[in-house]
Amino acid sequence: MALGGSQSDVKVSLNGSVDLYQSWFGPTTPRPPLQNYLFLTILTCFCPAYPINILALVFSAMSRNSYDQGDYEGSRRLGKMALYVSIASIIIGLLIITIFCAVHFTTKNV
Template sequence: MALGVLNPQMKSSPRESECFDNSSTEEKEPPLKSYLLLTMLTCLCPAYPVNIVALVCSVMSRSSYYNGDYDGSRRLGKNALYVAIASIIIGLLIIAIICTVHFTTINH
């Protein structure tokens, strides 16, 4: 018997039939969108209090998802995304201000 060819006489386990059964009435879990990687990357920006808030929202989103609160997870994930974007913008503004002050001052 070649690999990949199914034998109709072989019985499948109940677990295997559940994996391939598309007619189940259970609701599937929505995908997790906690933006954890983005919030971890924003910790490199110099807007530290805002970064920490984004990271906490992201971790809380993951916690809510694994507890089964999908609406709360989605809400906290969106909050983490918005705060992370704000953190990036604030960090870029701080870097621009520091560079401008540094390069425009005259050293005597």
Template sequence: MSHFDPGTDFKSALDSSPEANTEDEKTEEEVPRPNNYLWLTIISCFCPAYPINIVALVFSIMSLNSYNDGDVEGSKRLGRNAKWVAIASIIIGLLIIAITCVVHFTKQ
């Protein structure tokens, strides 16, 4: 026979295996992932308001990382910040494009 005593140490090692923990994870309530508006911030990066675009992208990535760390409220807050900064960036970029076109085409 084996020189190992099949006791609690062997059983506790099996309990910590990934297959044993799936039942515990299923019983936890899954919180839906809040919007991080990554698609909007990527679109805003095509507008010529570069410092503001990058801030929106950073907020969006921070929102995703915050959710992955388990901070759902922080993720929602950072997602809202990313959305509003991206919208501001798009508006400022469109204004820059419009002003540039007006100045360029009104020159004689």
């Protein structure tokens, strides 16, 4: 006697939408790898906005884990979030460097 309901072949993401790729092409066709922007997030770790850099790296790793577990929609969403956070980290890092240089080169030594 089965305790659960019937299992469907169509994968439903966390927000309730149906994965149409799997329903159209079947479960045996592998999906192409998604962008998780790991290289970009590693490069942003050299910017001086450290809490934001680490957050981008975490989103990138979570995107890879979601892809490995079969949650392709979640992986795409987390990959885009990693991209947006790394771009914000680069912009904030450039602002910090600009402000530091402006303060350093405009002060007089007495």
